[in-house]
Amino acid sequence: MQAEGRIHAARQAAKTAVECIDDGVHFAIIAGVSTAQQLFPAPGQLAVSAPQTRAEAIRSIDRLQASGGTAMGAWLLLAAQLFAQRPGDIAHAILLTDGDNGERAGYLEQVLASIAGKFTCDSRGVGVNWKVSELRKIADALLGTVDIVANPAGLAAAFEQMMTKAMGKTSADVQLKVWTPVNSTVRFVKQVEPEVADLTGKRVEDGPRAGRYPLGSWGAESRDYHVCVDVQPGAAGDEMLAARISVVEGDTVHAQSLVRAVWTEDTALSTRINRQVAHYTGQAELAETIQAGIEARKAGDDRTATIKFGRAAQLAHASGNKATEELLATVVDIEDAATGTVRLRRKVEAADEMALDTRSTKTVRVGRAQ
Incomplete structure (x- = not known):
């Protein structure tokens, strides 16, 4: 953290987060500079949350200084080492930065590959001197979120929201298990609500013709997923089991459903797209666009940008994604959202463009505004 104003806001945000930690929860605070320095408790240890330890942690936060560098890989690696002391616990971290990562090229990616699935990390960038792409890599690898806090004054509220949500988690490692028969293969598995996240490459094999896809930690919440399965050609009237999908936690099966494929010569049936699938396919296209x-x-x-933003405005409007439509309006003048007619704004604030980028993957549930 470079500016004294931002470090003051960061201190207050960290203190707010500590105050939200429930009694009995193990926690630590890492000072993010050019190296990873454990601020509280003693290096290599975890504190147990209680009124006394929270007060000690809050006092330690005052030692945070507006100096140093940015070493996200080192910070995350230390967090993983601390979490490893409590296998099976719900593990959650908050990462805050106001600058670009200063580590050698490829190191962050190397660390993320080694710790993927070990814990969940929500990342926030304060100000505009950091890269969305770097925090998105962290969010993708660690099944977390990424967002901008343009005004440091908003940090405390952002930290309180994230920590309160983390305290509501009750299941540490939920997974989607997909089994397919011999004539069927998985094309992709994606989370599509509350935001788009491609889980296809995170598959871990689990016995013959089955794989598990990590869903992270869960509380009282709901999410939507889109699973696409390819089957070999069949004859009209044929029916087969295409997949068996289960929501699991370790060896416990919480829910299970069968996916069947039916062949037909009725073009009205074969060309009909499920309303939910059509909606979320559009939301995924919206994020990509x-x-x-x-x-x-x-x-x-500018020509390509105008075309892409015009299509995005059209998709956001059609799906009722008003939040994204409003974000687009900070980058382009939307003349007709229904037809995708837009004009690029000559002057765009960096914070507005970064907000559009970080929040482009957020979706709305089908039927919410349709």
Whole structure:
């Protein structure tokens, strides 16, 4: 953290987060500088939350200084080492930065590959001098979230929200188990609500023709997932089991459903797309289109950026995703959302563009505004 104003806000946010930790929860505080320095408790240890330890932790936070560098890989590696002391516990971290990662190229990716699935990490960038792409890598690998806090004054509220949500988690490692028969293969598995996250590459094999996809920790919440399965061609009237999908936690099966494939010559049936599938396919396209528009704008390709943002405005409007439509309106003037007619704004605040980027993957549930 570089500016004294931001470090003051970070101190207050960290104190707010500590105050939200329930009694009995193990915790630690890491000072993020050019190395990973454990601020509280003693190095290599975890504290047990209680009124006394929370008060001690809050006092230790005053030692945070506005100096040093940014070493996200080192910070995350130390967090993983501390979490390893409590296998089976719900493990959650909050990472805050105001700058680009200063480690050698590839090191962050190397660390993320080694700790993926070990804990959940929500990442926040304060100000505008950090890279969305770096925090998105962390969120993707550690099944967390990424967002911008443009004004440091909003940090305390953001930390309170994240920590309160973390304290509500009751299941540490929920997974989606997908089994397919010989003539069936999984094309992709994606989370599509509350935000888009591709889980396909996170598959861990689990016996013959089965794989598990990590869903992270859960509390009292609901999420939507889109599973696509390919089957070999069949004849009209044929029916087969295409997949068996289970929600599991260790050896416990919480829910299970069968996916069947039916062949038909009725084009009205074969061309009909499930309303939920159509909706979330559009939401995934919306996220991809926004990110493509941002990249085109940064590259100076105004024509492509206008086309992409126009399509994004059209998708957001059609799906009732008003939050994304409002974010788009900070980057383009939307003349007709229904047709995707937009004009690029000549001047765009960096914070507005970064907010659009970080929140482009957030979706709305089907039927919410349709």
